[in-house]
Amino acid sequence: DRGLMWFRRDLRAEDNAALHHALKSCRQVWCVFVFDTEILDPLVERGLTADRRVEFIRESLVELDQRLRAIGQAHGHPDTGLIVRHARARDEIPAVAARLGVQAVFANHDDDPAAKHRDAHVLGALAHAGIMFHGHKDHVVFERREVLTQAGGVFGVFTPYKNAWLKQIREEHLKPWPVEALGAALAPLPGPPGGEWNHPVPRLSDIDFEPTNLSAMALPTGASGAHRLFESFVERIDRYHEARDFPAIKGPSYLSVHLRFGTISIRQVAAVAWQMHLQGIQGASVWLSELIWRDFYHQILANHPHVVERAFKPEYDRIRFEHGKHAKELFAAWCEGRTGYPIVDAAMAQINQTGYMHNRLRMVVASFLVKDLGLHWHWGEQYFADHLIDYDLAANNGGWQWASSSGCDAQPYFRIFNPVSQSEKFDPQGRFIRRYLPQLAGLPDNCIHAPWQARELELLAGGVTLGSTYPRPVVDHAEARERTLQRYAVVKKPG
């Protein structure tokens, strides 16, 4: 009864379903993480070697390794820790399992189609060697087909899903899977320190990546970082519903990257939010709703994996988006934050400089790409996938399909965000804009949302020269709106 715990999007040694079950059912458990070359090599080939996610993972693994050592030590096992490999995970896991002579591999579910494909391969190779593969639910509260309609179908609309989720939830769904008390089963790392199995977590350069600006940002890594963020968020959670839409204020939790990589347990945060929701604290209810959106999009991806390639609603695949040279120029302007719409450009500066973007702004820039620039949502989805530190296929695809109206429970296609009124409403004094576009900081509040409408004198006083210090708008919103309504008219036609 030896086991191998394979960490993926669950980088913590507390309240971890697979780790709990491994420690409980095996006498000796090794822990492994693989920097998967199948994921990383394409980034290296595309020259994307400064990736905040890779650095975030690396920093979080250092802490996980220390934590596993401390838990082992507390049980009188001094040489425990994390085995870290840099290889193709689908081959490496069966190889490590065989060399360590384990009878079972434990991992938490990952319903990303590429991960499922990888896991099926691993399961096959393990089975061939007579080794078991145990998967556990850990990443979401309810997964796959756990919340269903009365007729037994998968929900495609959020509000009824949320109501069913809230009806179904019990304390037992949120109870932690303890780890520390079971630490006696942690096995010593094989071989001498510094040997093949027993060495510190590799440096970024060892896996062909470079440092990013992550350490300069106010984004703490690892389980300890997640706890700090969560504690500080709980102090302001009662104001979440009022503050969450204003990008200039510290409204949201900033936990998305931690939930993505599992440096904090979804059960732990959902349990706190649920208890406060039951006490009638409105901010907590609204935040809990966001966590339910997360479950919702994960079950959509698990049950409708076609959304990765195609529209959730097939008729939306008929829409013809712009392409060709001009479309590419518009796309470059969007990516680089030079569309001439300050709220869009400031938001793109935020993602480019930090890897994070405020939720309200994700909706604004996504709508702008699809419905003002007329570009395919896949283009924006891919850009977010490359740049977001919290990139998650389920949530990102859900967000883009929502904005392009092609998704389940999406924004109706004729509802088109006006980037100027969004800016006036959610960044009224232009505080966010000024932070990310210092070249516009001198403009008065009433000009900052649409500088092309300002009087020459106001621009001059603000030190702004349109077309030189700041671009003119690349499209006219009213005209773009008409084009979009025409473009989308095909969804109404049969066939």
Ligand code: FAD
């Ligand atoms: P909070 O407001 O504190 O919310 C708490 C948590 O709830 C988040 O950390 C997240 O895990 C979850 N959550 C919140 N909103 C959503 C949502 N709409 N869908 C699913 N989960 C949600 N979120 C990602 O985690 N990864 C992505 O790649 C991603 N891409 C997006 C793309 C677009 C076009 C849009 C419109 C939204 C996207 N979101 C994505 C959802 C949302 O914008 C982020 O989760 C949120 O901004 C993260 O900040 P926070 O942790 O401070 O959020």
